[in-house]
Amino acid sequence: MADWPILSLTTFLPSIGALLILLVRGEEQAVARNAKAIALATSLLTFIVSLFILVKFDPSSAGFQLVEEHSWIPALGIQYLRGIDGVSVWFVLASTFLTPVCVLASWDSIEKRVKEFMMSLLLLETMLVGMFTALDFILFYIFFEGVLLPMFLMIGVWGGPGRIYAAYKFFIYTFIGSVLMLLAIVAMYLQVGTMDMRVMLDHTFDPSMQKILWLAFFAAFAVKTPMWPFHTWLPFAHVEAPTAGSVMLAGVMLKMGGYGLIRANLQMLPIGSATYTNLVFVMSVVAIIYTSLVALAQTDMKKMIAYSSVAHMGYVSMGIFSANAQGLDGAMFQMLSHTVVSAALFLCIGVVYNRLHTREIARYGGMAHNMPKYAVVFMLFMLASVGLPGTSGFVGEFLSMLGAYEANTWVGLFASTGLVFGAAYMLLLYRKLFYGKLEKPDVIAMPDLNAKEILYFAPLVAIVIMMGVYPKSFSSVYAASLDHILSHHREALAAEGLTPPVANPASAFVPAANAGTLSAHPATSETPGTEPAAEPSTPEMPAEAPAQSEPKADASPDAGH
């Protein structure tokens, strides 16, 4: 068991399942049943196999692990090269974990062409795992694009009434973004002479070239993340996709963007990142505020959650490019939290959609009376989405705001308003759905969660609470990798004579250092600390923020000791 190719196994096991489903023949009912059974078995098996990745992964090492290296197309410097580090390992597990959940969630709700649906789902899993574990840039690109194919079919075949427009928009939008990335990959390859991402990570590209490359990568990942103003495909895709499609889309596919931003933009192109930090900050802040307001106005619940995803991913991009320990930690944690919470929220919507076949918020009401279990589950995820302390949402949002605050006080200030808006639309949604009079006859007739639904919500509930009260269990896996990324980033900037936004490498998860370093930060960070002081409304902000942050930043790691 020492050297078996566990990453390839995790990647291609679902494809084997898909092939098995392809071979299923016979009566339609029997085919559907067998296809579902095979899909569930394969995805569970894949999940179990992927747990071994976590077991074998050494969190103390920052480099790539479990590397599989085979020659593939030497003429183009393309290898079959796989490996994981702390940044990617959780995303692999998120993909393998959500796939069986999606199989369960589509068990009864997908009625036509079950066989093809299950195949698409399993192929999607292959592509996602492959993308997060690829260390060769062409391999990465292949999986990155390959994700589009099953998703295109899932939206187009099993989606709602506007599915065709949504599928087109989704595909073409993301494809054009990715093509620009391919340009950048080719340009980098011609510089370095290999597609090996590890070599590219160590290579320092020419600063002026970095600025162009950075934009090309950013185009691909900003569409995928999605960042304002490239987010317009997301609400359509979400609204039209079947529940499982939305879950995979929000849960894992959006993280491809965040992962790419860390891996390619921040890690490979530090100068580019430093150049465009303000651009990202503006886009992130606009995303947080604007899409929160848009979410507030939605009458379709899937659309509301879709817009909230854009806002939440705004925290991620903001955290990543604040390029300090808190921000990056926060971005990672926010992505993981969003994976679970948004997936769970879409599953929650799926529950009532299957019963009533509408996503109109106004069609529901008073469900707390007849569906108490459902109301409790929904509330937990709603609060996690709002960022209530004790849930997963809090840690990520808090840390990424802290990071942004250090990098640029204004950004932190504006981003914090997003929290209020977030609470506003989520609480409003909850009130409309669950409180008030239970008077619509079809709503009264809805049964509470059944055993299967409880089965797939239970682990999600557990994870959300676990992440909230004991974040270290998750963050310890990637801490070393993030430290390495940041120190590398700083060295690269220092070599170019650019000072990084924050000079202090202290990690938010080092409690002893926290009390001193955190309060010192606003003074040490050069520009942002001084500028807002002129503004009348802000003087209390720099003082207040560290004061607030100390107990909380301490509280989260304390739980771990």
Added chain:
Amino acid sequence: MQPVLTDLIPALPEIFLAVAALALLMLGVFSGKNGTRLVSGLSVVALVATSVLLFRQEGYDVAFSGLFITDGFAVFSKLLVLLGTGLSIIIAQNFIAREDMDRFEYPVLMLLATVGMMMMVSANDLLTLYVGLELQSLSLYVIAAFRRDSAKSTEAGLKYFVLGALSSGMLLYGISLIYGFAGTTNFITIAQVLQAGPASLGVIVGLVFVAAGLAFKISAVPFHMWTPDVYEGAPTPVTAFFAVAPKVAAICLFIRVLEGPFGSLLPQWRQVIEFCSVASMVVGSLAAIRQSNIKRLMAYSSIANIGYALVGVAAGTADGVQAVLIYMAIYLVMTVGTFAIIIGMRQKGKAVEEIADLAGLSKTNPMLALALAVFMFSMAGVPPAAGFFGKLLVFMAAWKAGLYPLSIIMALTSGISLYYYLKVCKVSWFDDVKEPLDRPAAGLSWVVTATALVVFPVALVIGTPVLNSAAAAAASLFH
């Protein structure tokens, strides 16, 4: 006698194929009504035998006083041409039997066109170039109008002939100019003359005329007008043949002319190629959007594809040539596969060719729909299908040669062209069945399955040896 015999050996595959074509013609005449199947089958055998002869050839050889050349490049392109012709004959079988085209001349004409194409890629003299091109074109004119009683087919043949004759005229005029100003028609001597000193304006004008004539054959914009009409009007198997073998041969000939004798004029001809390339990519991807006939769609798609291939030609490097060879190989496989599906499109026994007729294909014949999706995504350049690697190679070659604007236009137009490829997928996967298509004939299904498997995933496995042989072929041009 000795010198003549040694001259014959390099041209053995061509001679064999020409003799085989004539023998099959006799056989067809004497075997009466049911001869077509036999002649077709034997034609494929003759093509296979020719490829075996080609495989035995190696190294560089010039014959017939420098008129004819064989090198790695010629062998590679001839193998592609033979593959294209062979597959076209196989997929035509069922169609010509059902559509009243059951005449043995059909495969024989295809063989003669193939001989012409093989001469073209082996041309080492402007005269060989012209003779080979005309042998090919004359056979193709006849095949285009092969369905004599169909007005559309006759019109296609006539259109192709008139415009083809015009382009041949331009080509001849260009050749005469080059001969007048360079003093020779031999490629090697022309190269020496041009390297010796600055090229005179006459040679450059001549080169532009030659390029225009050849651009007509590969249907690059602005010489593409005939393509949609001929593609639509000609019987579908003929269209399939037109879309692959002559295209491959003409672009290989194009490369040989530009890189060989006129290699030192790269800055001059690059502008022409760049213009044609950009125009083809833009027109091909934009005009295809509005098409409802799948053969017309494929016509515009082939124009766009030629545009991408020309990007590699414009690079003017061994990398570029290698990329074009690989690109054309992949293009050939996926085009044959797509046309095999189009040939098989029948509703209640009647041939149909609207995109809308594919509606709901994934319900009535999921495997065929899957294969069609593989071809469409491959043409759009979506990984992991083979088409992506073709585009990637061209892209890398162009970037390396510093053609940044061209590469960026290529990336953007492939994004646009995605739209109409997706349209085909959308109709076959998302729309409801209106009128189910008949099950295609067994031979077609086999070709579809085989080509789809090559496009994905076999190409990912056999990529390296093919790449290496293409690299060797490209290098032979730049020795």
